Amino acid sequence: MERYAKITEKRKREIVLLRGRGCAYKKCAFCDYHLDMCRDDAENFNLNRSVLSNVDGKYGELEVINSGSVFELDSETLALIRKICREKHISTVHFEAHYMYGDKIQELREFFCGAQIKMKLGLETFDYALREGVLKKGIDEIEPDIIAKNFDEANFLFGIKGQTRDTMLYDIESGLSYFERICVNIMCKNSTGILPDSSVISEFINFVYPIYRENERVDILINNNDFGVGDITK
Numbered sequence: 001m002e003r004y005a006k007i008t009e010k011r012k013r014e015i016v017l018l019r020g021r022g023c024a025y026k027k028c029a030f031c032d033y034h035l036d037m038c039r040d041d042a043e044n045f046n047l048n049r050s051v052l053s054n055v056d057g058k059y060g061e062l063e064v065i066n067s068g069s070v071f072e073l074d075s076e077t078l079a080l081i082r083k084i085c086r087e088k089h090i091s092t093v094h095f096e097a098h099y100m101y102g103d104k105i106q107e108l109r110e111f112f113c114g115a116q117i118k119m120k121l122g123l124e125t126f127d128y129a130l131r132e133g134v135l136k137k138g139i140d141e142i143e144p145d146i147i148a149k150n151f152d153e154a155n156f157l158f159g160i161k162g163q164t165r166d167t168m169l170y171d172i173e174s175g176l177s178y179f180e181r182i183c184v185n186i187m188c189k190n191s192t193g194i195l196p197d198s199s200v201i202s203e204f205i206n207f208v209y210p211i212y213r214e215n216e217r218v219d220i221l222i223n224n225n226d227f228g229v230g231d232i233t234k
């Protein structure tokens, strides 16, 4: 599995896929991504140290993802990321977290003092019925400003039955109102029961994608089969 890459389009940054002790939520109906985990912190740290050794600070910006939330990484890994940021002059670090960790984010920002933290939420959609009734995201909140309160960026998931051109446009426009940047992921077939809907994906490709292809605030991952690094659109 590839765990390090440079993103050279749109917001240039290095990206690492680290391993943690596993997603504490694990209930998202579309996700089998949480299988990349290990209960042993020492083994995780050994792997993460090796992945992080690739980071050269070229863009002054680093994105850290793991199969779950940043709060499921071991403390030695977090300390090493902070050390690398200081040594390599990395001023901005992106992490992801589930909504349930909202109250812990300020603590993380303080731990990384000196570097700006950009926290990304796996929101998937503002449509409460789809998000909670079908996708089971575990965000029991309707108001966008409350949802966005602790977060700077958000992931959206398109290509699912029930979505339309208008709902996708609404999600993107709302996302851009409440977050600094958003990332649109297109549903790919995986081992879960949530299947990609080809007609919704066609609507996205033909009518939505052309509008945001050049937008610097929108990353679009169409074939997110590993961690999507190669697919961020121009």
Ligand code: SF4
Pocket: 023, 024, 025, 026, 027, 028, 031, 032, 033, 034, 067, 068, 069, 098, 122
């Ligand atoms: S999408 Fe994220 S929070 Fe949801 S089960 Fe997968 S890893 Fe966990």
